[in-house]
Amino acid sequence: MNIHEYQAKEIFRAAGLNVPPGRVAATVSEAEALAEEYGLPVMVKCQVLTGGRGKAGGVKFCDSMDDVRTHAGNILGMDIKGHTVHKVLVTPAETIAEEFYVGMLVDRNSRRVLLMCSAEGGVEIEQVAKDNPDAILKYPIDPRYGLMDHEAMTIAMKMTTDVKKARQLAYGMQRLYVAFTHADASLAEINPYIFTDEGVGKAIDAKMNLDDNALFRHSDFEALRDLDEEDASERAAREADLSFVKLDGNVGCLVNGAGLAMATMDLVAYYGGMPANFLDIGGSSNPDKVVNALDIILRDPNVEVILFNIFGGITRCDDVAKGIIAATERMDIKVPIVVRLTGTNEAEARELLAETDLVPAATMDEAVQKALASVGK
Amino acid sequence: MAIFCRAETKILVQGITGRDGGFHSKSMLDYGTNIVAGVTPGRGGQTFESKVPIFDNVADAVAETGAEASVIFVPPAGAAGAVFEAAAAGCKLVVCITEGVPTIDMVKIMPYLEERGVRLVGPNCPGFINPGQKAKLGIMPGNIVAPGPVGLISRSGTLTYEVVDALTKAGLGQTTCLGIGGDPVIGTNFMEALMAFHADKETKALVMIGEIGGDAEERAADYIKSNMNIPVVSFIAGRTAPPGKRMGHAGAIVTGGTGTAADKKAALEAAGIPVADRPVDVVPLLKEIWKEAP
Numbered sequence A: 001m002n003i004h005e006y007q008a009k010e011i012f013r014a015a016g017l018n019v020p021p022g023r024v025a026a027t028v029s030e031a032e033a034l035a036e037e038y039g040l041p042v043m044v045k046c047q048v049l050t051g052g053r054g055k056a057g058g059v060k061f062c063d064s065m066d067d068v069r070t071h072a073g074n075i076l077g078m079d080i081k082g083h084t085v086h087k088v089l090v091t092p093a094e095t096i097a098e099e100f101y102v103g104m105l106v107d108r109n110s111r112r113v114l115l116m117c118s119a120e121g122g123v124e125i126e127q128v129a130k131d132n133p134d135a136i137l138k139y140p141i142d143p144r145y146g147l148m149d150h151e152a153m154t155i156a157m158k159m160t161t162d163v164k165k166a167r168q169l170a171y172g173m174q175r176l177y178v179a180f181t182h183a184d185a186s187l188a189e190i191n192p193y194i195f196t197d198e199g200v201g202k203a204i205d206a207k208m209n210l211d212d213n214a215l216f217r218h219s220d221f222e223a224l225r226d227l228d229e230e231d232a233s234e235r236a237a238r239e240a241d242l243s244f245v246k247l248d249g250n251v252g253c254l255v256n257g258a259g260l261a262m263a264t265m266d267l268v269a270y271y272g273g274m275p276a277n278f279l280d281i282g283g284s285s286n287p288d289k290v291v292n293a294l295d296i297i298l299r300d301p302n303v304e305v306i307l308f309n310i311f312g313g314i315t316r317c318d319d320v321a322k323g324i325i326a327a328t329e330r331m332d333i334k335v336p337i338v339v340r341l342t343g344t345n346e347a348e349a350r351e352l353l354a355e356t357d358l359v360p361a362a363t364m365d366e367a368v369q370k371a372l373a374s375v376g377k
Numbered sequence B: 001m002a003i004f005c006r007a008e009t010k011i012l013v014q015g016i017t018g019r020d021g022g023f024h025s026k027s028m029l030d031y032g033t034n035i036v037a038g039v040t041p042g043r044g045g046q047t048f049e050s051k052v053p054i055f056d057n058v059a060d061a062v063a064e065t066g067a068e069a070s071v072i073f074v075p076p077a078g079a080a081g082a083v084f085e086a087a088a089a090g091c092k093l094v095v096c097i098t099e100g101v102p103t104i105d106m107v108k109i110m111p112y113l114e115e116r117g118v119r120l121v122g123p124n125c126p127g128f129i130n131p132g133q134k135a136k137l138g139i140m141p142g143n144i145v146a147p148g149p150v151g152l153i154s155r156s157g158t159l160t161y162e163v164v165d166a167l168t169k170a171g172l173g174q175t176t177c178l179g180i181g182g183d184p185v186i187g188t189n190f191m192e193a194l195m196a197f198h199a200d201k202e203t204k205a206l207v208m209i210g211e212i213g214g215d216a217e218e219r220a221a222d223y224i225k226s227n228m229n230i231p232v233v234s235f236i237a238g239r240t241a242p243p244g245k246r247m248g249h250a251g252a253i254v255t256g257g258t259g260t261a262a263d264k265k266a267a268l269e270a271a272g273i274p275v276a277d278r279p280v281d282v283v284p285l286l287k288e289i290w291k292e293a294p
Helices: A005-014 A028-038 A065-075 A125-131 A149-159 A163-183 A212-217 A219-224 A232-239 A258-270 A287-298 A317-330 A346-354 A364-374 B019-031 B058-065 B076-088 B103-116 B158-169 B190-199 B216-227 B261-270 B279-289
Strands: A023-025 A042-046 A059-062 A088-092 A098-107 A112-118 A136-141 A185-195 A201-203 A207-210 A243-246 A251-255 A277-280 A305-313 A337-343 A359-361 B011-014 B035-039 B052-055 B069-072 B093-096 B119-121 B127-130 B135-138 B147-154 B174-179 B205-211 B232-237
Touching: A005 A163, A005 A207, A023 A028, A028 A042, A028 A065, A028 A088, A042 A065, A059 A065, A065 A088, A098 A125, A098 A136, A098 A163, A098 B103, A112 A125, A112 A149, A112 A163, A112 B103, A125 A136, A136 A149, A149 A163, A163 A185, A163 A201, A163 A207, A207 A212, A212 A219, A212 B076, A212 B103, A232 A243, A232 A287, A251 A258, A251 A287, A251 A364, A258 A277, A258 A305, A258 A364, A258 B158, A258 B205, A258 B232, A277 A287, A287 A305, A287 A317, A305 A317, A305 A364, A305 B158, A317 A337, A317 A346, A337 A346, A337 A364, A337 B158, A346 A359, A359 A364, A364 B279, B011 B019, B011 B058, B011 B076, B019 B035, B019 B135, B035 B058, B052 B058, B058 B076, B069 B076, B069 B135, B076 B093, B076 B103, B093 B135, B103 B119, B147 B158, B147 B190, B158 B174, B158 B205, B158 B232, B158 B279, B174 B190, B190 B205, B190 B216, B205 B216, B205 B261, B205 B279, B216 B232, B216 B261, B232 B261, B232 B279
Parallel strands: A251 A277, A251 A305, A305 A337, A337 A359, B011 B035, B011 B069, B035 B052, B069 B093, B093 B119, B147 B174, B147 B205, B205 B232
Antiparallel strands: A023 A088, A042 A059, A042 A088, A098 A112, A098 A185, A112 A136, A185 A201, A185 A207, A243 A277, B127 B135, B127 B174
């Protein structure tokens, strides 16, 4: 789950990072009130779950209350890469003498939390990684001991020769690690971590992605979910405990297993079609789950055919077929449904399907071809 | 032979009385797997399927039965704890089937396992099956495999079955079919699995089923190119996956332009490993480059 800058900042603050004050406003007058409270100048920053907010004109420096009104008015409702701005963060503008990047992510190869640091802060780190990879220092943190003082200080001294600044930077890294592990993050970034003209270190931007697998032990994080940012059908899928991603095509796909679901989408494309979605229905043939899945897929008016691709394995295919038949009988479905079932008792399953309007297929290639034939491909 | 486990390896199951644990333990027993114990706290003294003794904890099970390996079917909140327990009790092989284990838990587990020389497979994986050894540690269907010379490594479950089924129907049996799991942090990664197959004299050819996310396939390609001389073919799922979206598996996500199927295909082909366009093309592709195929 991705969260907004203002939400990440609250987590960072709670972990002891120096984050300037700031709150969100949903209207121009709320933004004005916050600017009055903090005193000018302030920054008005759009809160959307995408990068490149500054380049898109969603982050503005405001020197006067007129600026606050104009910029907040422009930014609220703005479309940034397909995300509509519903909230802006209002926060005091800081003087910036130096900018650093400090980030952490779970690294698959070292199987550790990887600290990433760069003196090239304030710009897109992906760009730095591409243009000047040596400018990013990477350090895997030992989970048994965390980021130890001497490790953090050694890294910080490579970023700056000013010891006072290095101490603050090192402390910032250590607090970020605490925030990261306590929140079960998959990514946390401070970009930039700045030093003011007075030499005070502050985290003035924040990004955090949370591990979906760990949400069960952070009941308070559910409140951080921005329902405006979530596709309605993806939300329904999440609530039904189905793994679903909406795509742009017309072939609705219901598959057991994530890898097979991706391979099914790829096969639809291979034969010249376009998948409407990714959906992993898991190992269950429970009719309720099939109904939920069909309901979510059929919300998409582009869907012209539904393709079931089930590799039964140990699960009995006749049970799966009964589940699919029960589910489709409970619904009024206008589009053709192609069903591929392989595994234990697949012959019995095909006999059951033969008594219905469902179109049986023996292999995934045959199923995809039959599905595409039904939409004229 | 095969990798990780022999016919006589003594296996215990953590979570043997759960719905999934019970179902799959029975299927493992039916396949011929040497399950010597089950563990469910509070059920010690009972038996599973009237033959497998159940213990309250792994230490007791190991002390009583000499179990060497554990298969875990414990729900996500307890799965990491179950891995620690198995390692602490002296199991040298742990297979964690559980899906949805928090990633930070896996990060914490790894040094503990390394210190004790424990191999972990998974989590979020179907486990593995060694047809020639009648050993099945996990949930792969036993009815689609056959003994033979092909090794198979995969990041997914049912997609693996699709390919295994095709191999078996084409007369190409397997040494080991291994599903390493779809999470970002896993106990045995592609490379380590490759090294295990490399060391196995019976494995004469390899099939790798990869997917989007990370660079495990790219690293595997490098390893194969410089170290291995048996035929290898591959399939990569997720060519049509949009960037930034998690495709079911926590690890299956294209981030910042890296981890795409196209990158992986290019890296594999550059290392001389053909990549099939469709799952059904894997077998013909393998037969094409493997002149000594049975």
